[in-house]
Amino acid sequence: MTAAVTPKGERRRYALVSAAADLLCEGGFDAVRHRAVARRAGLPLASTTYYFSSLDDLIAKAVEHVGTRESEQLRTRVETLSRRRRGAESTADIIVDLLVGDNPERVTEQIISRYERYIACARQPGLRDIQRRILRQRSDAVVEVVERSGRSVRTELVTALVCAVDGAVVAALVGDGEGPRATARATLIDVIDVLAPFN
Numbered sequence: 001m002t003a004a005v006t007p008k009g010e011r012r013r014y015a016l017v018s019a020a021a022d023l024l025c026e027g028g029f030d031a032v033r034h035r036a037v038a039r040r041a042g043l044p045l046a047s048t049t050y051y052f053s054s055l056d057d058l059i060a061k062a063v064e065h066v067g068t069r070e071s072e073q074l075r076t077r078v079e080t081l082s083r084r085r086r087g088a089e090s091t092a093d094i095i096v097d098l099l100v101g102d103n104p105e106r107v108t109e110q111i112i113s114r115y116e117r118y119i120a121c122a123r124q125p126g127l128r129d130i131q132r133r134i135l136r137q138r139s140d141a142v143v144e145v146v147e148r149s150g151r152s153v154r155t156e157l158v159t160a161l162v163c164a165v166d167g168a169v170v171a172a173l174v175g176d177g178e179g180p181r182a183t184a185r186a187t188l189i190d191v192i193d194v195l196a197p198f199n
Contacts, residue, residue: 012041015041016041016052017061019038019040020059020062021062021063023062024117025066025109025113026109029059029120032062034049056124060130063117063131064130066113066117067131067133070134070138074138074141077097078098078141081145081148083148084148086149086151088188090149091145091149091196092189095145095188096165096181096184096185096188099162099165099184100169100180100181107180108173111169112173115169115170138162139162142158142162143158150198150199151192151199160191160195161188161195165188168187168188169184172184
């Protein structure tokens with residue numbers, strides 16, 4: 001048994017991945033460096049190269065960790081949502097909370113981090129499968145919200161709903177409008193009855 005698969009090794013590996021994930025969310029890909037990760041994890045610098053084959057390997061694990069964390073949060077939120085018929089505004093509010101976030105102070109940093117991860121897939125093919133899984137989980141959460149709101153949505157239109165939110169958010173990040181949440185909400189209210197009508 002190597003040190004990397006012992007309980008202590010697994011704890012150290014997890015601490016490094018968790019630290020890298022936090023740095024990724026706080027400062028983007030440029031913030032994830034061997035020294036910064038080791039410092040955040042409270043471990044020796046050499047541990048980053050001992051437990052991971054490369055910085056790209058560590059970053060991939062960090063992206064997966066962030067995605068898993070976000071997916072667990074989505075699942076928890078959806079599971080607590082009651083089943084009842086909801087109007088366009090109520091449904092849009094829930095979907096925006098789910099996909100954009102409900103804490104205005106943290107929304108911008110979380111969103112920037114998420115879209116940086118999307119863009120990174122174009123340059124780092126190794127991240128694509130991870131990001132595709134995360135996108136599927138987001139889409140599945142939207143389907144569940146729509147169904148719990150007394151609505152239905154065809155599979156191909158789920159992507160349109162998620163893309164409507166993503167497009168509105170990206171536009172809001174560079175615009176002078178009301179911000180990502182308000183822009184995404186307004187966009188969804190305009191399209192929700194068409195893309196996800198009542199049953």
